[in-house]
Every structure is written in structure tokens, then in C-alpha cells.
Amino acid sequence: MSSARTVIVIGLDGLEPSIAEPMMNAGDLPNLAALRAQGGFGRVATTTPAQTPVAWSTFATGVNPGAHGIFDFIRRDPKTYLPDLALNRYEQKSSFLPPKAVNLRRGIPLWEVLSKAGIPSTVIRCPCTYPPDNFKGRMLSGMGVPDLRGGLGTNTFYSTKDGVKAEESESVVAIKSDGRTIRTHLIGPRNPKTGGDQLLDITVEIESAARKVTVRSDGQPKALDVRVGEWSDWLRVKFKLGLLQSVSGMVRFHLVSLEPFVELYASPINFDPEAPMFPISHPWDYAQELQRKLGTYYTTGMVEDHGGLNNERFDEVAFLSQCDGVLKEREAMLTYELDRLTEGFLFCLFDTPDRLQHMMWRFREDTHPANHGALDAAYRSAIEEHYRKCDDVVGRAMKRADDKTLFIVMSDHGFSSFQRGVHLNSWLQANGFLTLKNGATPGDAGDFLKNVDWSRTKAYALGLGSMYLNLAGREAEGIVAPSDAASVSRAIAAGLGGLPDPERGTVAVRRVVTRDDVYSGAYAHESPDLVALFNAGYRVSWDTALGGIPHGLIENNTKKWGGDHIIDPLLVPGVLFMNRPFRTEGARLLDLAPTILSALGPGKISAMEGESLL
Numbered sequence: 001m002s003s004a005r006t007v008i009v010i011g012l013d014g015l016e017p018s019i020a021e022p023m024m025n026a027g028d029l030p031n032l033a034a035l036r037a038q039g040g041f042g043r044v045a046t047t048t049p050a051q052t053p054v055a056w057s058t059f060a061t062g063v064n065p066g067a068h069g070i071f072d073f074i075r076r077d078p079k080t081y082l083p084d085l086a087l088n089r090y091e092q093k094s095s096f097l098p099p100k101a102v103n104l105r106r107g108i109p110l111w112e113v114l115s116k117a118g119i120p121s122t123v124i125r126c127p128c129t130y131p132p133d134n135f136k137g138r139m140l141s142g143m144g145v146p147d148l149r150g151g152l153g154t155n156t157f158y159s160t161k162d163g164v165k166a167e168e169s170e171s172v173v174a175i176k177s178d179g180r181t182i183r184t185h186l187i188g189p190r191n192p193k194t195g196g197d198q199l200l201d202i203t204v205e206i207e208s209a210a211r212k213v214t215v216r217s218d219g220q221p222k223a224l225d226v227r228v229g230e231w232s233d234w235l236r237v238k239f240k241l242g243l244l245q246s247v248s249g250m251v252r253f254h255l256v257s258l259e260p261f262v263e264l265y266a267s268p269i270n271f272d273p274e275a276p277m278f279p280i281s282h283p284w285d286y287a288q289e290l291q292r293k294l295g296t297y298y299t300t301g302m303v304e305d306h307g308g309l310n311n312e313r314f315d316e317v318a319f320l321s322q323c324d325g326v327l328k329e330r331e332a333m334l335t336y337e338l339d340r341l342t343e344g345f346l347f348c349l350f351d352t353p354d355r356l357q358h359m360m361w362r363f364r365e366d367t368h369p370a371n372h373g374a375l376d377a378a379y380r381s382a383i384e385e386h387y388r389k390c391d392d393v394v395g396r397a398m399k400r401a402d403d404k405t406l407f408i409v410m411s412d413h414g415f416s417s418f419q420r421g422v423h424l425n426s427w428l429q430a431n432g433f434l435t436l437k438n439g440a441t442p443g444d445a446g447d448f449l450k451n452v453d454w455s456r457t458k459a460y461a462l463g464l465g466s467m468y469l470n471l472a473g474r475e476a477e478g479i480v481a482p483s484d485a486a487s488v489s490r491a492i493a494a495g496l497g498g499l500p501d502p503e504r505g506t507v508a509v510r511r512v513v514t515r516d517d518v519y520s521g522a523y524a525h526e527s528p529d530l531v532a533l534f535n536a537g538y539r540v541s542w543d544t545a546l547g548g549i550p551h552g553l554i555e556n557n558t559k560k561w562g563g564d565h566i567i568d569p570l571l572v573p574g575v576l577f578m579n580r581p582f583r584t585e586g587a588r589l590l591d592l593a594p595t596i597l598s599a600l601g602p603g604k605i606s607a608m609e610g611e612s613l614l
Contacts, residue, residue: 004599005404009347009592010334010397011126012390013052014354014565015411017043017575023387031395035409035577042584043573044592046413048518049465049531050569052354053087053105053143055412055589056127061107062593062608067521068107070128071528074463074545078475081449083462083546085152087128087144087301101131101278103144106523108607110593111135111345117602120344122337125330125351130301132282139282140290140333142349143301147268148189148239148249148277153302156187156266157313158204167311177262180206186217188239188269189247189277198239198247208258215253226255226264231322234296236272248272250296254322256314265313271299294332304355310561316379319359323386327352331393338400345596350393354565356386357415361563368419369556401579406599406614411574412589418564420501421541421557422508424461424532425449425549431495433459433488434549442549449547455479458488459529462547464566465540466528467492467512489514489530496532501554508538508554510568533568540566582613 024033035041047055047065049072057070065071075086092099105128111121115135123129127143147154156171157164160182166172175182181203188198202217212227219237226232232253238246249269256263271280273287273296280299281287291297303326309319327350334348362368363379394409401407426442428434435456436445445451449460454470454477461467469485472478480488493512501508511533519527532540542559543550565572576587582595590610597604598612 003601004406005343006341007345007406007408007596007599008397008401009408009410009596010394011347011349012353012409012411013349013351014357014413014415015387015390015575016357016415017573018414019383019387020575023384028384028388029391031391031398032409032577035394035398035407035579039578039580040582040584041575041577042587044410044576045588046569046572046574047589048513048569050413050565050567050572051464052412053127057105057107058589059412059592060109060126062110062590062604062610063107063521064519064590064609066519066524066527067607068105069523069526070105071526072463072466076462076468080476081460083448088130103128103131108605109133110596111137113597113602113605114345114600119600119602122346124333124337124348126347126349131279134282137344138286140287141280145271145280145299145301147270147300148247149187149269150190151268153268153300153307155268155305155307158184158264158266159261161261161263169307170311175262177206182206182262186237186251186266186269188249191241198241200237200239204264206258206262211258213255213264226253228255228258229318230255231325247277248275254314254318265308267305268300273297273299290333290336293336297329298326304352306355306359306561309359310559312560320382323352323356327389327393334397338397341400345600350390353386353390357383357563358561361415361417362560365417368417368562369558370560370562372558407579409577410592413565413574414572415563415565416536416567416572418539418557418562419537420504420508420554421539422499422534422554423541423550423552424467424544425547427496427499427553428459428461429549430553433457433492436549443551445549447546447548459492460547461544463528464545465532465534467530467532469529492530503554507535509533510535534566536567536571538567539564580614587613
């Protein structure tokens with residue numbers, strides 16, 4: 001197939017080939033099986049690391065991370081050693097100008113190449129597209145869009161129970177009830193002038209007999225019903241930042257219980273598509289168009305409320321219900337665009353397979369530590385059931401593909417178990433590469449590397465497997481001379497690679513790669529100096545991501561987030577289907593942008609490293 005009038009790409013984030021293949025063979029995924037028979041199917045090599053923003057950025061640009069600049073969810077500031085989000089940043093050149101969002105994904109995405117050739121594109125929810133690109137076509141931003149508080153998903157939990165403490169990425173509001181009424185507030189954005197939280201008063205009226213509450217506020221609607229065990233409709237609200245300034249947002253509630261305690265969950269507050277704080281679509285009114293045509297929808301980059309389940313604020317039934325709603329919402333966007341597609345490129349990402357597998361993988365394994373010895377068999381096949389729903393989406397979309405359409409279904413990486421977490425900073429400390437201040441010991445050192453003695457530290461870890469040298473002239477208190485950097489890196493790679501787990505009798509860290517091993521390009525110098533690549537069943541620990549230094553080297557993962565993919569990329573390839581024969585052997589994410597550009601005519605640009613698979 002040398003040319004096509006349209007290319008349709010459906011992204012199924014995290015779809016795992018070892019699950020999809022036997023399901024196809026058993027007849028459980030008939031539409032994907034038909035696509036395989038019609039054109040072809042293969043596994044596609046992912047990126048290093050196998051992280052969603054890294055992988056989809058390589059898909060879009062056809063280059064390795066060193067040439068597009070996305071290496072992890074988290075980056076570090078070498079001047080402060082503190083973590084920050086790595087997908088975008090905010091700039092304000094003067095107090096007289098408003099701040100603006102800046103996308104940290106560089107490189108030239110395929111839709112810009114098509115635009116220069118006069119070919120339109122529609123891109124729905126591709127990661128690292130916030131703020132959106134300017135090109136011929138339409139874009140709704142995906143992963144990277146924050147909630148109204150600036151995080152990737154900051155929810156609020158209300159409870160009449162004493163002593164409830166905030167868990168990861170959440171706020172807890174203690175409430176008191178007289179049996180009829182609760183007066184409380186929504187937590188909005190931080191005021192840039194005062195640094196405090198903007199609050200919006202709400203009243204919660206309890207109707208025990210009807211097993212519901214009514215949330216009353218100045219938002220829309222003024223009165224919103226929330227029933228026990230159900231998700232509410234959207235509440236649209238405004239937070240006043242000043243005399244003439246306000247910020248719009250949207251929130252949904254889930255009523256967990258009315259007795260013995262009133263417990264109410266509020267989702268992260270999303271940007272309102274009618275008036276987002278920063279642009280989330282191109283053109284700017286495309287987000288409004290989708291809302292007018294399809295109804296209100298989630299806008300945050302991390303849509304599925306995994307935080308509520310991971311923090312045990314609601315149960316699996318509530319999580320799966322919300323995931324089903326998100327899947328339908330995204331398919332409505334895809335269908336809307338398919339109905340008017342006549343030429344060019346259409347991409348739509350379904351994130352839900354990834355989020356659902358993170359939270360439900362533990363039910364596939366009787367001995368997973370997160371099951372605490374009591375596996376709930378009701379959810380053992382939750383992942384397979386979701387794959388069937390994704391297959392149905394594919395089937396309905398396939399009907400829109402004619403003989404001038406290249407139809408692609410793919411995932412950015414596969415999936416695996418996450419039973420054990422490795423404390424990278426603790427290993428660095430135990431092996432003499434990281435030193436704590438006098439009196440500090442692992443376990444009481446805290447997060448954010450705050451008790452590290454930088455005058456005696458050669459390396460440290462932040463993010464999901466990333467490690468950095470304390471390099472002189474780069475880090476604020478660097479001590480590793482540039483001439484010694486290579487030897488220090490080799491020593492860490494040799495010592496940490498092959499790290500055994502004596503408790504399990506297996507290898508926890510398969511290998512460690514250096515920057516020069518895996519990255520090249522204009523932004524390779526921004527990458528971690530080393531990346532730890534884990535064995536199946538392992539991942540970097542929760543503590544390591546934010547610079548913690550706990551006791552020991554490896555611990556059980558008992559969180560409900562029991563599946564992951566940030567392991568050796570060789571172990572988690574993605575899936576790739578096309579409706580035309582293609583080169584399946586050795587297919588890489590790097591090859592998708594050249595393939596799409598080849599099908600539509602322009603061909604790849606010289607910066608792209610991959611080759612067309614057609």
C-alpha cells in the first residue's frame with residue numbers, strides 16, 4: 001500500500017500481547033483477530049523506559065527520547081535536587097504578562113509534517129500534547145493536562161470519621177454531621193498571590209431514607225444528587241481569585257457511605273472545556289465543540305480515578321464503573337470524528353486499558369502481596385472483560401475503513417506484575433554512592449533527598465528508575481568530576497545490574513543502562529545518567545520516585561496498584577495491527593510515524609530514525 005486517503009490509528013494504551021494473543025486464538029477478540037487476518041499482527045518494541053509519555057512521544061515524532069526530550073514522568077532540578085513534573089512547565093516572563101504553559105516534548109510530530117503538506121489531522125488525547133500544537137487540523141490534549149490544583153489528579157475525601165489522614169495525591173476534609181446537614185467546601189486552585197487554597201462553600205444535605213445526599217452550591221446545577229455507590233453528574237464551579245478574576249472547573253462525586261460514617265469522594269477538579277485555565281485544544285474552541293456535541297467530559301491527563309481506589313477511598317465496583325464511563329466517552333469522540341473524516345490522519349487514544357491493568361492485575365495472581373492472602377475471584381477476569389470491550393470499539397470503528405484507509409490498532413507497551421519494589425537510593429547508600437548527613441539513617445531520611453550529604457554523594461535516584469550523577473558544574477553541590485563520570489556510571493551499572501532478591505530467589509534488576517547506551521540527539525544531555533531496568537514482577541519502589549531512602553533494598557508492594565510496565569522494555573513490547581500487510585519482524589514505535597507519513601504521501605523527514613513498515 002503506497003498511498004492512502006485516510007489513516008486511522010486507535011491507541012489501546014498498555015494492551016499486553018500475552019493476554020491479547022490467546023484471547024484472539026480462542027475467539028474472544030473477534031475484531032482484532034479479523035484485523036490480524038486482513039493485514040497483520042506483530043509485537044512492537046517500546047522505548048527505554050517503557051513509560052506512556054515517553055513511548056507516545058516517540059510514536060508521534062519517530063525519534064528516540066534523546067531527540068524529543070521526554071524521559072520520565074518526573075525530572076529533577078539540578079539546582080535544588082527537587083522533583084518536578086517532566087511533561088510541561090509554566091513560564092511568566094514578567095508580572096505584567098499572564099503565565100503560559102510550555103510543552104516539554106520537542107521533536108517534530110507527524111501531524112506537523114502532514115500539515116506542511118496540506119494534509120489535515122485530528123489528534124484526540126495523545127500524551128504530551130499540552131499545551132496543544134498548532135497545525136492544520138484539530139487536537140484535544142491528553143496526558144499532561146493538569147487538574148485545577150496543578151497536579152495529575154488531586155482528589156478530596158470527606159469523612160465524619162476521626163483521624164482520617166491524607167494519602168497520596170489527595171486532600172482530606174474532616175466533616176461533622178447533625179444527621180441532616182454538613183457544611184464544608186471544595187478545594188480549588190492555589191492563589192498565585194497568597195499561596196493559599198481557594199475554597200468554594202458547599203452544603204451537603206443528607207437523605208438517609210433515599211440513600212443519597214444533595215450537594216448545594218453556587219455552581220451548576222445548584223442542587224446535585226449523589227446516591228450511595230454511584231457517581232454523580234458533573235458540578236461546574238467557579239473559584240474567585242480576585243475582584244475581576246475567576247477560574248472555572250468541574251467535579252464529580254461518589255457517595256461511599258452514609259453510615260456509620262458519612263464518606264464522600266470528590267474527583268480531581270477538571271478544567272472546564274468551556275473556559276479552561278490554559279488552552280487544552282487546537283483550535284482553542286475545539287474543546288467547547290466536543291462538549292456542545294457530546295456533553296461534558298473529563299479533561300485531566302489522568303482521567304481514571306485510580307487514586308481513589310489505590311488510597312482505598314472507594315471499591316473496585318466504583319472504579320470499574322468509572323472506567324466504563326470513560327471508555328464510552330472516548331468512543332463518542334472517536335465516532336464523532338469518524339463521521340466527518342474524509343482525508344488525512346485520525347488518532348484516538350484509549351488510556352483505560354493501562355489504568356485498569358494497573359489496578360486489577362493483582363487479581364490474576366493468587367500470591368500477589370496486594371491481595372493480603374485473600375484473592376477476590378470476582379475480579380480475576382476484569383482485564384479480559386475490558387479487552388473485550390476494547391475489541392468492540394475496534395469493530396465498530398473498522399466499519400468506517402474503506403479500501404483507501406490504512407487502519408492501525410496499537411499499544412505503546414505491554415504489561416506485567418508489580419509485586420516487589422526496589423529502593424534505588426537505599427542501594428546507592430549501601431554501596432557508597434550516596435551518603436546521609438551525620439545522624440540520619442535509612443528509614444528516617446524522609447522524601448526529597450532532604451537528608452543527603454551532597455559533599456559526599458556521587459549519585460542519587462528520582463523518578464521511575466532514573467538515576468543522576470552528582471556532577472560537578474551541573475548539580476548545585478556536585479562532586480563528581482566530568483572526567484570521572486563514565487567510571488562512576490560503569491560502577492553503578494555493574495553493581496546494580498543483576499541485583500538478586502534473596503527472598504524470592506530471583507533477579508530484581510535485569511540491567512542498568514547509561515545515557516550513551518540508549519539516547520542520542522539534541523536533548524540527550526537532559527536525560528538521566530542511568531536507568532534501572534527491572535525484571536518482571538519488580539519496579540522502582542514508591543519511596544524512590546520522590547527521593548526516599550527507606551530501610552532495606554526490596555519490599556513487597558501491598559498497594560492496589562499491583563501491575564506495571566516500567567521494567568526492562570524487552571519484556572513489555574506493545575501490540576501492532578494493520579489492515580494491510582506490513583513488516584512485523586523488528587517493528588518499533590520509531591517506525592510508526594514514517595509508516596503513517598509514507599501511507600499518506602509526504603514520507604518521513606530526515607530527523608526521523610524509523611522506517612516505514614509498509
